[in-house]
Amino acid sequence: MQFTQNQDQRLKEIGCSFDPEQDFASENEREQAFKELERNQIEAARAALLKLRESGQAPAVNALAESISAFLRGLGFVEVTTPIMISKVFLERMSIDDSHALNKQVFWLDDKTCLRPMLAPTLYDISKRMLNIYKAPLGVFEIGPCFRKESQGNKHLENFTMVNFVEWGIDEETKTERMAELTKKFMQHIGIDNYSIEKEDSVVYGDTIDVVVDGIELASGAFGPHPLDVNWDYEGTWLGLGAGLERIVMLKDGLDSIQKAARSLGYLGGVSLKLK
Numbered sequence: 001m002q003f004t005q006n007q008d009q010r011l012k013e014i015g016c017s018f019d020p021e022q023d024f025a026s027e028n029e030r031e032q033a034f035k036e037l038e039r040n041q042i043e044a045a046r047a048a049l050l051k052l053r054e055s056g057q058a059p060a061v062n063a064l065a066e067s068i069s070a071f072l073r074g075l076g077f078v079e080v081t082t083p084i085m086i087s088k089v090f091l092e093r094m095s096i097d098d099s100h101a102l103n104k105q106v107f108w109l110d111d112k113t114c115l116r117p118m119l120a121p122t123l124y125d126i127s128k129r130m131l132n133i134y135k136a137p138l139g140v141f142e143i144g145p146c147f148r149k150e151s152q153g154n155k156h157l158e159n160f161t162m163v164n165f166v167e168w169g170i171d172e173e174t175k176t177e178r179m180a181e182l183t184k185k186f187m188q189h190i191g192i193d194n195y196s197i198e199k200e201d202s203v204v205y206g207d208t209i210d211v212v213v214d215g216i217e218l219a220s221g222a223f224g225p226h227p228l229d230v231n232w233d234y235e236g237t238w239l240g241l242g243a244g245l246e247r248i249v250m251l252k253d254g255l256d257s258i259q260k261a262a263r264s265l266g267y268l269g270g271v272s273l274k275l276k
């Protein structure tokens with residue numbers, strides 16, 4: 001016999017790694033094994049939570065956001081903080097209209113306003129004004145919350161944190177190399193070197209690249225000139241890369257679920273708080 005559904009659930013809830021297929025000769029043996037796993041895990045989780053308080057460390061995603069921000073500013077990119085609530089017009093300018101697949105993932109606040117599912121629209125919008133002042137090539141980036149309705153999985157959150165950097169007015173001939181160079185620096189900075197760059201076909205941008213780690217998409221990049229640019233009154237070259245911070249933490253820390261890196265009421269520092 002194997003662990004009961006309740007036991008299985010409880011062990012998962014407290015973050016225990018165990019063999020769910022394990023076979024027991026009797027109920028008694030199973031009960032003993034469950035109790036021991038539960039006790040050990042609770043002890044380990046408590047120790048980790050006490051250490052977290054003592055060390056005064058920030059939540060992983062916040063620490064990562066700070067470090068990526070300093071890194072990109074160090075490369076000369078200008079950091080912006082644009083609104084999280086955006087207008088329907090902005091989505092339409094990204095070609096996400098009522099008939100678009102991504103439209104179903106949007107959280108609407110009313111019939112004209114939504115929570116941003118991505119950073120691109122506001123980055124396009126603010127950059128246009130910045131380009132009147134700053135000389136190209138110009139690097140701009142934002143780190144902040146994005147929202148998408150997702151059918152639950154262990155790699156998707158409905159409320160996640162994106163970093164998106166864009167470089168406007170780059171050299172057309174070398175834009176692929178520039179993207180590779182920036183991606184390499186970015187990946188080096190976050191401390192992940194086992195990545196591959198794959199060509200993808202994005203619903204919003206057409207030809208894009210994906211940065212993939214262990215079969216999981218960590219970031220997507222795109223290039224301009226692009227057909228959408230006209231909607232934003234922009235003419236010229238660009239490159240952009242967007243990455244999910246919780247995905248990065250999940251991959252770096254070897255978490256089995258992105259929930260452990262997410263905004264949460266049940267976890268702190270990737271450790272379950274449901275220990276009672």
Ligand code: ATP
Nearest residue numbers: 148150155156157160217218219220242243244247
């Ligand atoms: P996926 O195919 O994994 O759903 P996507 O291609 O729809 O991702 P993009 O629009 O390319 O996502 O967003 C850029 C990055 O933001 C992704 O590579 C990923 O790291 C992160 N991301 C996107 N959606 C989510 C989500 N729901 N939860 C957590 N991170 C996400």
Ligand code: MG
Nearest residue numbers: 210217219220
């Ligand atoms: Mg993508």
